[in-house]
Amino acid sequence: MSKYDQIYKELVENIIDNGVWDRDQTVRTKWADGSLAYTKSVISKQIVFDNTExxxxxxxxxxxxxxxxxLLWFYVHRTSDVTYLREHNVKIWEEWTMSDDTIGKAYGYQLGKEIYTGEYETVRENGLLTYEPVVTNQVHNLIEELKKNPASRRHIISLWNIDDLHLMSLYPCVWHNQWLVKEGKLHLVVGIRSNDMAxxxxxxxxxxxVLQRMIAQVTGYDVGTLTFNINDCHVYERHIEPLKEQLNRTPLNPPTLWINPEVKNFDDFTIDDFKLLDYVxxxxxKMEVAI
Structure with missing residues (x-):
């Protein structure tokens, strides 16, 4: 029996039974028919996985x-241009796609944005020596620092750039993550400001x-725990009855995820490097998406 199914069931039932409505407020989200999409929430929940399944x-x-x-669109391609998704018939971001075929300066844009390391490299051009600042991005910097300085408690990726929020079609829900190495194991803590449970x-x-497995593979660490800290943990009003139906089902055995062990460079991962075996x-x- 899947451990996640049990964790999920307990959390969703808690929200349905004990959560607080936001019907006293004018909420941002709406249904396709224009009705306000109200939610029932509990505040600040943590779920932890030992990654044995x-x-x-x-x-x-x-x-x-x-x-x-x-995930590949965000972390490997590091772009907010939806071309990659459309090439693979993935339509989950169409409602938030802007006229320039991007979701603005959100998610992948923040991961691919150039950042300065504070170091300089010597460049020789036309016989002249110059010192150029070394640039990287959040993903490459994370991998490099995990290899060089595993004891650090500063292995953090942030998707919440306050200067760019007004240029995002949707503010990031998963807004940061922190990586910790302890006794050769790579632990991951994920921060979520708002989480639609359905x-x-x-x-x-x-x-x-999957991302934790990918990063662990290219950095050489074993996989540790996976922790989610969810600030506003909610279910939408129109999802309650479908969720009740789902929670009455008997959980089945979890599958096995195969990741191509030959991939050593993070940017080389493609969809063909993943297989979910025995997923029953x-x-x-069917659940409607609130926009």
Whole structure:
């Protein structure tokens, strides 16, 4: 029986039974028909996985390839241009795509944005020597620092750039993550400001498990724990009945994730380097997306 299914069931039932409504407020999110999309929430919940099994729900089908495509788009391609998604028939960002075919300066843009290391390199051009600042990006910097300085408690990726928020079509929900190396194991802590339990959480949990495996593989560490700190943990009003149906299903055994062990360079990962073996699940449950 899947451990994640049990963790998920307890958390969602807690929200449905004990959560607080936001019906007294004018909320931002709406349904396709224009109605306000109200939620029931609990504040500040933590879920921890020991990573002895793949954390993917079995009480419904999770589109795992779509989840990995989104992850690759963010962390490997490091762009907010939706071309990669469209090439792979992934439509989950269409509602937030702007007229320039991007989601603005969000997610992948922040990961690919040049950052300065504070170091300089000597460049010889036309017989002249100059000193040029060394630039990198958040992903490459994380990998390099994990290799060079594993004891650091500063291995952090931030997607929340306050200067660029007004240029994002959607503010990041998963807004930062921190990596810690202890006794040769790579632990990951993920911070989420707002988590839609019906549609967002199943994707996020599986994606960051995959990312943790990828980073561990290219840095040479074993995989440690995976922790999610969720600030506003909620279910949408129109998701409650479908979720009740899902939670009444009997969890099944978790699958196995195969990642191509030949990949040593993070940027070389493609969708073909992942296989989810023996993924047995209950049918999908249709749930409307709040925009």
């Amino acid at each position: 793949v954390p993917i729900l079995t009480t419904k089908k999770v589109a795992w390839k779509t989840a990995i495509h989104e 549609l967002g959480n199943p994707f996020n949990v599986f994606q960051y498990y 699940h209950h049918p999908s449950i």
